[in-house]
Amino acid sequence: MTRKVLVTGGSGGIGKAVAARFRRAGDTVVITGRDGARLAATAKEIDAEPIACDAADPRQVRELAEAIGPELDVVVNMAGGNTDIGRPSATDLADVAASWRANLDANLLSAVLTTTAVLDKLRPGGTVINVGSIGAEYAASGYGAAKAALHAWTAGLSAAIGPQGLTANLVSPGYIEETDFFHGRLTDQRREALIAATHTGRAGNPEDIAATVEFLASTGARHITGQTVHVNGGAHTTR
Numbered sequence: 001m002t003r004k005v006l007v008t009g010g011s012g013g014i015g016k017a018v019a020a021r022f023r024r025a026g027d028t029v030v031i032t033g034r035d036g037a038r039l040a041a042t043a044k045e046i047d048a049e050p051i052a053c054d055a056a057d058p059r060q061v062r063e064l065a066e067a068i069g070p071e072l073d074v075v076v077n078m079a080g081g082n083t084d085i086g087r088p089s090a091t092d093l094a095d096v097a098a099s100w101r102a103n104l105d106a107n108l109l110s111a112v113l114t115t116t117a118v119l120d121k122l123r124p125g126g127t128v129i130n131v132g133s134i135g136a137e138y139a140a141s142g143y144g145a146a147k148a149a150l151h152a153w154t155a156g157l158s159a160a161i162g163p164q165g166l167t168a169n170l171v172s173p174g175y176i177e178e179t180d181f182f183h184g185r186l187t188d189q190r191r192e193a194l195i196a197a198t199h200t201g202r203a204g205n206p207e208d209i210a211a212t213v214e215f216l217a218s219t220g221a222r223h224i225t226g227q228t229v230h231v232n233g234g235a236h237t238t239r
């Protein structure tokens with residue numbers, strides 16, 4: 001059976017690699033992003049269907065759900081990023097509030113809105129895969145807090161949708177290169193520190209995450225749900 005897959009934030013970075021992997025496996029793939037021109041170019045390159053949508057905007061997400069058709073099998077909530085990058089650190093309380101709200105919108109609300117909008121389209125055996133961050137483990141920022149909330153919400157979502165034969169998991173990447181996440185602002189010193197924190201001695205790449213997402217959406221992962229799967233080369237370990 002051909003599956004239908006939605007990858008939000010599929011126009012670049014990790015999401016593009018995830019979408020391309022599903023497409024190579026023969027699935028029908030819809031990708032979203034805010035920059036329509038980049039979205040269209042990526043869709044052409046990987047043979048996916050583009051639907052421009054800001055995942056943090058309820059109206060646009062409603063329109064996405066209407067445009068996507070009646071049935072879905074896999075939802076990958078990839079859209080997100082640290083909205084503080086490139087901005088001066090906030091001290092004024094109004095700026096602190098704006099900074100935190102921007103990260104909560106981009107990284108938590110984006111996944112909650114998209115999932116809520118398309119949940120009733122998921123066929124039995126379907127799955128929701130959210131994308132968190134190693135920052136959820138330690139970052140004292142709106143970004144870290146938003147991703148930590150996403151981790152917790154995924155566990156509750158799993159309990160809510162499990163009886164319908166659906167699963168929900170979260171993939172939590174460590175440092176992944178070949179993305180626009182840092183907007184070109186990652187210093188060599190910080191990059192070296194991020195790599196030194198791993199056990200593998202290397203940065204992650206989008207295919208590391210895409211392979212994990214592919215597995216979580218496979219029939220072999222049907223008893224895995226409500227979990228946070230860390231993909232970080234050992235930079236954060238769990239027992």
Ligand SMILES: NC(=O)c1ccc[n+]([C@@H]2O[C@H](COP(=O)([O-])OP(=O)(O)OC[C@H]3O[C@@H](n4cnc5c(N)ncnc54)[C@H](OP(=O)(O)O)[C@@H]3O)[C@@H](O)[C@H]2O)c1
Pocket residue numbers: 008009010011012013014015032033034035036038053054055056078079080081082106110131132133134172173174175176177178179180181
């Ligand atoms: N790279 C890392 O080291 C790293 C580490 C941990 C977690 N992550 C997480 O991995 C995910 C993907 O990040 P990435 O590294 O691949 O970054 P990226 O290269 O900047 O790609 C982000 C993608 O998401 C889209 N996007 C961003 N905000 C969106 C929104 N509100 N609505 C729809 N699309 C949106 C972007 O397109 P438009 O800008 O055109 O919308 C782009 O396609 C994010 O959730 C990020 O927090 C990344």
